[in-house]
Amino acid sequence: MAQINLGRKEVSCKIVYYGPGLSGKTTNLEKVYEKTPEDNKGRMTSIATEGDRTLFFDYMPLDIGTISGMHTKFQLYTVPGQTYYKSTRKLVLQGADGVIFVADSGTDKIEENAQSLADLRDNLAENGLTLEEMPFVIQYNKRDLPDVLDIAILEEKLNEGKVPHFTASAVTGEGVIPTLKGLSRIVLDNLNKTSSQRPARPKPAGAQAAPAQPAKPAPAAQRQAVQPAKTPASQRPAHLAAPAKPALAAKRNVGTPARPAAPPKGVKKPVRPAAGRPPGATARPARSARPVAVPEKKNMTWIYVSAGAAAAALVAALLL
Amino acid sequence: MSNIEKELVQNRLVFYENDIEKINKVLQAFITLSEAKCAMLIDKEGHMVTNAGQEAQFDTDTISALAAGSFAATKEMAKVLGEDEFSVLFHQGKVDNIQLTLIGDRCLLAVVFDERTTIGMVRLYAKEAATRLMEIFKVVEKREPSADEKLLKDGFSNDAGNKMDDLFGEDA
C-alpha cells in the first residue's frame, strides 16, 4: 500500500509490471528510465541473470515532483516472467498499488498471456486481494512485429474486466509513457479513499467490485473505458482526460520540450567503486535488436547484485 | 493469512507530522549513542518513512527498495527453516556495513555504519530503538483516517497527470 507521509510531505506508491516471460516488462522500465529527465529519477537497478532474464526484480524510483504540496513518487518494479519464479513474483507484488500487465501480442503467445494473468490472480489471492480491486491496465506490446494478434482478439481473450488497454512497442518506446500515465491516474484516484471507502473486502469469488461510495466512479464504468494508445484527447474517457490539457498543449507547441541535461541531484553522487558493478559483471549484454544510445547507458547502473541478494532471491524463487 | 494480518497489510500507512517528529527523535538518539553513519526507517513495501544521521551519500529510494526486497526474500528462507522470519539481517562490506532490524509488523530499521563503531554497539542500541519505535507504531498501524478527512487535496490525481505531461513532454 502507498505510504502517505504528512510529516515529510511525501506520497509514495508502488507500481508493478507483470506479464509472461520476455513480454517486454524490463524493456518498458528501461524506456521509462530513458525518457525521465535526470532530476526525476534515481538509479535503475536490475537483479537479473547474465542472459538478461529478470531474476528477482528491476526497480527504478520515479519522482514526479510536488503536487498540492506533496512530494509524489512512484516506485516502479518489474517481476520475472518465467513460470518458475512464481513465488518471487508474489514477493514483488506485495504492497502494490497498481499493476500494468504487459502482454505479448505475438500470435503464438496467447496461452502464455492467459497463464500469466491467472498467475497474477493467484498471487494476489495469496496476499488476500483480487484483481478487481487493484488499479490495473493492460498493455499489448510488440505491436511492431509482423505476427501479432488483432487488438479485438486480445481484448476478448485477455481483458475480461474491460480495464483500460494500451498498445505499445516497448523496444521503440512507443506507448510506454501513455501506459504508465494511464495506470498512475487510477492509482492516484484511489489514494484519497480510506479503506472503508474502497471496495469491501474480502469479496466472494467472482463477485463484482461494489463501490461503497457513490462519489467514486463505478469500477464497472471505469473499466469499460478502453483507451487505445493514440486516442485523441477529445475522445478519451472522461476519467482519463486532464482538464488542464489545453494549457499544456499550448505550452508544448512552444519549441521542443525542454529536457536539459540537468546536473545530477545531490543524493546521486557517483557511487563508490565498491557499489558499482563488480568486475566481470556487465551491463545487460547487448541484445542485437536493442539500440541503446551511449550517453543514456552511462546513466544506468545495472547492479548485478552479488552473493547475498541474488542468493536470497534464488532461495525465494526456489520455494514452493 | 489471519484476518488481523490481512487487515494490517491492507491498511495504508499514514504518518502524521507528529509521528515523524517522534520517530526522528528516536533515530537521532540512536545515531548519537551508536555512532552509526545513518539510520533509515523503511516500510516493508520499500517506501522510506524517515532518516537521520549523515546526509545520505546514496540513493535512499533504491536502498529502501532493495532492503525491503532482501528482507522479503530472507523471510522465505526463514520459513523453509521453520522460523517465522529473521528479525535481524547484517551485510558486511569492506568499508560500510548495513544492518536491518525488523520493527513490529510493517517496518525495518536500516543502519549504515563503518569502523567508527562496532556491530555490537549497533545491535545493542538498535534493539533499544526498536522497542521505542514499536510503541510509536502501535498507534500508526492501527489508525485509520476518518472517512471525511482528506489526506490529499481534491484534484490531486489531475494535477499529477498534468505534471507527468510536463515531465515526459511529447511522450505523454
Ligand SMILES: Nc1nc2c(ncn2[C@@H]2O[C@H](COP(=O)(O)OP(=O)(O)OP(=O)(O)O)[C@@H](O)[C@H]2O)c(=O)[nH]1
Ligand atoms: N520487437 C519487439 N521486441 C521487444 C519489444 N519489447 C521487448 N522486446 C524484446 O523482447 C525481449 C525480452 O524483453 P524483456 O523486456 O527483457 O522481457 P521481460 O518481460 O522483462 O522478460 P523476463 O524478465 O524474463 O520476464 C528483448 O529482446 C526485447 O528487446 C517490442 O515492443 N517489440
Ligand SMILES: [Mg+2]
Ligand atoms: Mg525482465
